[in-house]
Amino acid sequence: MAARLAPVTDQARTRPLLLLIDGHSMAYRAFFALPVENFSTRTGQPTNAVYGFTAMLANLLRDEAPTHVAVAFDAGRTTFRTEQYPAYKGTRDATPQEFQGQVPLIREILETMRITTLQREGFEADDIIATLSTQAQADGMDVLVCTGDRDALQLVGDDVTVLYPRKGVSDLVRFTPEAVQEKYGVPPASYPDLAALVGESSDNLPGVPGVGPKTAAKWILAHGGLDGVLAAAPTITGKAGESLRACADQVRVNRMLNAAVRDVELPVAVGDLAARPWDREAMHQVFDALEFRTLRERLFAMVPEEVGEAEGFQLDVVSPAAGALASWLEARHGRRLAVEVAGTSAPGRGDAWALAVADGADHAVVLELAELSPDDEGALARWLGDSAQPKSVHGAKDAMHALAGRGLPLAGVAVDTLLASYLCHPDQRSYDLADLSIRHLRRELRSEATADDGQGALDLSLDGTSPHHGTALRAAAVAELGDVLEEELADRGATQLLRDLELPLVDVLAGMERTGIAADRDYLDGLEREFAAAVADAAAEAYAVIGREVNLGSPKQLQEVLFDQLQMPKTKKIKTGWTTDAASLADLFERTQHPFLAHVLAHRDASRLRQTVEGLIRSIDDDGRIRTTFQQTIAATGRLSSTDPNLQNIPIRTEAGRQIRRAFVVGEGYDVLLTADYSQIEMRIMAHLSGDPGLIDAFRSGEDLHSYVGARVFGVATDEVTAAQRSKIKAMSYGLAYGLSSFGLSKQLNISVGEAAALMEDYFDRFGGVRTYLAGVVDEARRTGYTATILGRRRYLPDLTSDNRQRREMAERMALNAPIQGSAADLIKVAMLGVDRRLRDEGLRSRLLLQVHDELVLEVAPGERDAVEQLVRQEMGAAAPLSVPLDVSVGVGGSWHEAGH
DNA sequence: TGCCGTACGTA
């Protein structure tokens, strides 16, 4: 059966409805309605106007369900109005810079939503709206005009309603003819007459002094319109009459200027404005970039029946009769088939209940795993475990964990569409199969029968042919995506990276996750009590100092205490006031010596540690081991990340923090934990990539890197470099790999910007290759659009050519860092594959447990200590041929703490 | 309940 889109539903409307929006005016309203501090991207791009406008648009689409939509913008500075009356809109403040930049973003969004935007040199948006509105009425349509410009009220009629923002952009007043009459006392057609008399300060059109809407309406009604009023001016008595006579010319000008032009020549007809299906892929990209997560969800959730173009999958789904699976698979022997598993994938605790196999040629089988006959189960297990039978999977690691719950293997994954998408677009936040399907296949994964939420509920498709139809659909999508993405991978030079690095790594990571690391629960319980006591002590002392109890974990309450009650000097400004972060509190303590600060800091430390310990205790599985999940598609640089729990951020810097590492211990049946880490891998990669002779020499000499560099920068002998000098150099060296500015360096080192700049200058004098390299990286990335690591892993940085300085400079820093951080990630991944392979090849029981970016943790079986140390050193050291040695330091011990060095 | 902002742990 085919999965079909639901038809576009129309809310029983008899006449088409045209929605016309004044883009500029509504965006401007949004800009002032939403605090810009709360709406900007990570890169500093302000987005309040974009957000407000889009949210408003979403509401209108939902509530009004227009059949036709257009957004009109003002074009250029000058219009026929400014030509006739130079002072027109003359009092308007220059639009803020932060607003200007947002209009193109709004246009981008509209484009992805396939909404027509219109502008015409010399005219205002209102004129375009008046023109279209007039045409639409003639075509028998209803019209909704959404604008913050009151002049549009003249358009209101039986078929035309104006939505005018009362407050913000979400609260819109509906102006029907009755509403206009009610509010202004004149019919819509007379509104411009009234406005001419009253004036419009936002347009810099003065009105008749002393004449407000009430008087104006009275006159207009009495004399049948503005012409009548002006004709009768000599007879109007009183102060107001006098003013009117004095201002008659201005009033005539006002009336001429506020008349909407209804016959602007436009490149489109009303019929062309029919709502079109969204370009969902492009929308995802724009919304990703703008970091509008919820708004995007709202939009997509709101109009699920949108997207007319995408077709469903034509899929013949069978649930083979008992014993028939083998022949189904045999008929497709050697062909690449897609596997999709319905189940849960917690490492070591996974389970699978259904599995679909699709052949990419409209055929799929769906298997209810609990109901498989022994024959079928055997056939399935053989095929799944046969590495010679190529498969495509979306997220092979999760599938492996789920299948493991049924004792089923998964081998021979030739394409993982999740990894492939990640390699092609590493900056994306999610690689949801449904989105990829739309994006690459132009097919909607959703079917009437889907909604398989993995909770085991049987999901009967409409024609009743197969349960878990959604799983089959997903398998079909994976089959096709596999082919499409292979080509995209090739285009992006990432074929090898997938085949030889990321895919083989899946098995290694799955193994590490399944194994987990043993934890000493009793020890952790003890730590928790210690830290909890420290928290309580610190809190009590803090309360005693200020004479009341506050929530020390609340930055807001802390601000009140520090800056209101204790009147301390203000720290750095943040969105919600002034920062209370540790660095600022420490700084305040230096200056004020106020004991409250010390207690707060102690409280923070202790509660953080307690919280970490509590999280770990919660994560201990029944067998006493903690299992993390390594995310392979999150970090845009190519690093892994670790979640649930994150074992890549276990404290190490402070003594109290290090105690936590004592809780990670060697498991039963094993001898010791072994840690192996690369020393200064990022600096070594910088040396290699830059080819700087001085830096390469530093590493080859075997001397302490920072002392060596310090000696050259300060012009002294290596052993004369002071500790202070060394730490400055260290900060700068690492900073360079992050795109550090002299300003940033000065702040970090507490020195003047001039000093910092001089320090950097001295550094670059001695290590000129570094400067050349760093400049070259950004240049090349700007040219090609991406950076590349040693293994060719790309990161695309379109913002390198942005007009927005903040965004551009952010992208530049990313470009500086991505090749370095990413190459380090490449190397340790290569090393992991090597270590894993050697352990297996040499028949060792020892195993990899953790990776922490530049460190591997292994569990060593009795008698294997020397062999493992040797092979780990070899594999890590030989991960790639660099022009500098890759030093590896190794430690062993009964716990992670003892094995550390 | 869910989201945002702040704070802070790691490399």
Added chain:
DNA sequence: CGTACGTACGGCAT
């Protein structure tokens, strides 16, 4: 105004 992450909490909107 230094990159890359994940987690917990408070506070607020819903």
